[in-house]
Amino acid sequence: MPDESTRYAGNIPPVHFKCATLGKRLCPHLSHTFAEPVIYPSEPSRLLPRPDVVPGLERLAATMPSNLKIVYGCYRLYGPRFTALVVKLRKKNAVD
Ligand SMILES: [Zn+2]
Numbered sequence: 001m002p003d004e005s006t007r008y009a010g011n012i013p014p015v016h017f018k019c020a021t022l023g024k025r026l027c028p029h030l031s032h033t034f035a036e037p038v039i040y041p042s043e044p045s046r047l048l049p050r051p052d053v054v055p056g057l058e059r060l061a062a063t064m065p066s067n068l069k070i071v072y073g074c075y076r077l078y079g080p081r082f083t084a085l086v087v088k089l090r091k092k093n094a095v096d
Pocket residue numbers: 015016019
């Protein structure tokens with residue numbers, strides 16, 4: 001951030017809290033993660049386009065006309081309250 005603060009950014013779209021909770025319980029992959037579902041933050045966030053070629057899309061990008069502006073991905077930049085929650089949860093779940 002320009003003011004040297006840190007903000008959490010994620011490129012995974014949010015899902016319903018109940019679906020995430022159910023998925024964490026039932027999915028063989030999610031059930032092995034340390035992350036617990038959290039409520040989507042009520043503070044403002046920004047969806048930012050990513051016009052650079054993201055890893056894995058290099059071959060596709062090579063086929064695109066060079067005169068087109070292409071968005072290869074997006075990420076959401078969260079506010080300070082949600083960032084603080086993410087930092088707290090990461091410290092709580094840190095594995096040595
Ligand atoms: Zn759902």
